Amino acid sequence: MTNEVAALPDNAKVSRTRNLQFFELVPPIHPPGNAYLSRTENLQFFEMTSSFHPPGDAYASRTRNLQGFEMTPLLYQYKIEIIEIDITDEYGNPANKFAKGETIQIKFVIMNLGDAESLPLNQGLVCLEVLDQLSTVMFLGYTFVDLPKQSSKEFVFGFTIPPTAMDGIYTIKIMVYTDWPMKGGIGLTIEEAEFIVA
Amino acid sequence: MVVKMKSPVNRRVFIFALCALISTLAIMMFVYTSIHWYNINEWPDITSSEGNHFSVVWKGFQPDYSNETPDYYICINNLKDEVLNMHIAMKIENFEDSGYWFMVGPYEPPPQGWNIEDCKIGFIRVDEIKEFVYENISKVRPDSIPQGIFTESIHLVVKAFRDPDYSDLYSQDDFFVNFHFIDLTSTAVHIIDQDNFDSETDEGWKYGYVVLYRVYRSWPASYSFYHYIEKTFDTYGYDNAYMIFSLYFPGPSDLTIYINGVARFKTDIPIPKQGWFQFAIPLDTSISSRVGIALSESSVPYYLDDVYVVLVYD
Numbered sequence: 001m002t003n004e005v006a007a008l009p010d011n012a013k014v015s016r017t018r019n020l021q022f023f024e025l026v027p028p029i030h031p032p033g034n035a036y037l038s039r040t041e042n043l044q045f046f047e048m049t050s051s052f053h054p055p056g057d058a059y060a061s062r063t064r065n066l067q068g069f070e071m072t073p074l075l076y077q078y079k080i081e082i083i084e085i086d087i088t089d090e091y092g093n094p095a096n097k098f099a100k101g102e103t104i105q106i107k108f109v110i111m112n113l114g115d116a117e118s119l120p121l122n123q124g125l126v127c128l129e130v131l132d133q134l135s136t137v138m139f140l141g142y143t144f145v146d147l148p149k150q151s152s153k154e155f156v157f158g159f160t161i162p163p164t165a166m167d168g169i170y171t172i173k174i175m176v177y178t179d180w181p182m183k184g185g186i187g188l189t190i191e192e193a194e195f196i197v198a
Numbered sequence: 199m200v201v202k203m204k205s206p207v208n209r210r211v212f213i214f215a216l217c218a219l220i221s222t223l224a225i226m227m228f229v230y231t232s233i234h235w236y237n238i239n240e241w242p243d244i245t246s247s248e249g250n251h252f253s254v255v256w257k258g259f260q261p262d263y264s265n266e267t268p269d270y271y272i273c274i275n276n277l278k279d280e281v282l283n284m285h286i287a288m289k290i291e292n293f294e295d296s297g298y299w300f301m302v303g304p305y306e307p308p309p310q311g312w313n314i315e316d317c318k319i320g321f322i323r324v325d326e327i328k329e330f331v332y333e334n335i336s337k338v339r340p341d342s343i344p345q346g347i348f349t350e351s352i353h354l355v356v357k358a359f360r361d362p363d364y365s366d367l368y369s370q371d372d373f374f375v376n377f378h379f380i381d382l383t384s385t386a387v388h389i390i391d392q393d394n395f396d397s398e399t400d401e402g403w404k405y406g407y408v409v410l411y412r413v414y415r416s417w418p419a420s421y422s423f424y425h426y427i428e429k430t431f432d433t434y435g436y437d438n439a440y441m442i443f444s445l446y447f448p449g450p451s452d453l454t455i456y457i458n459g460v461a462r463f464k465t466d467i468p469i470p471k472q473g474w475f476q477f478a479i480p481l482d483t484s485i486s487s488r489v490g491i492a493l494s495e496s497s498v499p500y501y502l503d504d505v506y507v508v509l510v511y512d
Binding site for chain 1: 322448
């Protein structure tokens, strides 16, 4: 006879949550067998003595046969221009008339207008001369300059007029050469300007 | 001869002696033939490396193109510099069993007008192959050559040293380099062909075009091209023929000249800069000469002008 159980209230619910039973086994039994021994690789290696280079020869030879030499440049290959000449006193004030003993300052700009096939000016000679009205050289100044294509450079030369200088119209000559003419240099451009000594 | 052996002992001694003799002869023959065989087949291999072991060995002109024309040809006219700086491309392959310090220099005093200085190449290790340009060579440009052409040889030497101070010489070998100088203004020079393009025609050149007033040696025209041009000159039957030409380079470039389809000349160094450069080469006289001028690809053109093919009278 079953005891009478009171009915569960509606909000008390019972359920099963797992479904697998397990049980301990007896210890495993290994069947009788053998112990096997085997080799698995088949290659021994040993460090060697230093490698031996047989006695040989050192061979020397020539490999090319054409010399090429630069030719004399031609005038058209240079497109050098003197684009500006300014005559000033020693303080930079524009002037055209000077007294003896005064210093004249000559500023000018040289430009290489060269295009693709023109040459850069390498170690070109920039030369400035001042001549009195008898064409006597009163001043000579020069410098060497590199002027790549499409570039310009400004130069300033100073010259003190000697007290013994004669009065008159003086000429400034600015010249650009590839080198000294006696060394085969060619004249590229020349510009002139004048001032008065009185 | 018949030898009768009455005693068995004597017979055994005789047989033993005979066997010994035969064995001795066999051994001697084996030794002789062995020595002979080794002499032919193996010992030369062993002794040859010793026998040919000269150490530094000059191998001559070994270009990666035709080696028919190892000499240099130079036209003396219209050149910018009074002193001509030569460049000789060279190669040293050190297959010695040791590294050495190498040097190239004059072997004997050069002819008049030449200046040749030592050039230290540096250490070249075992099995290293080193290419370099021997530059310490210059020659005062002759003003004129009445006979039209003359040849000078310079005697050079390549040395291997054991020490970086180049004081302990190990081995050396000497060699000659030949230069032929040509004077276009000589009365001995006869012009076979001249192309200056001033007629505004291609004058037989192919793959380029004539340009006017732009770039020229002789006003107003030259022949412009980008990579390769060629022309065939009828040089067959002449005693000699040389081609002298002016080439404008827009920038650095190598130059290769083909004769009848074969690369025969390459500049020892690339032309270093923009400008006009002059070259001289010998042409074939056993057949006509199809001359090809090849330059590096360029986006700006090269220009050819003042081409002379000349015969020099003896």
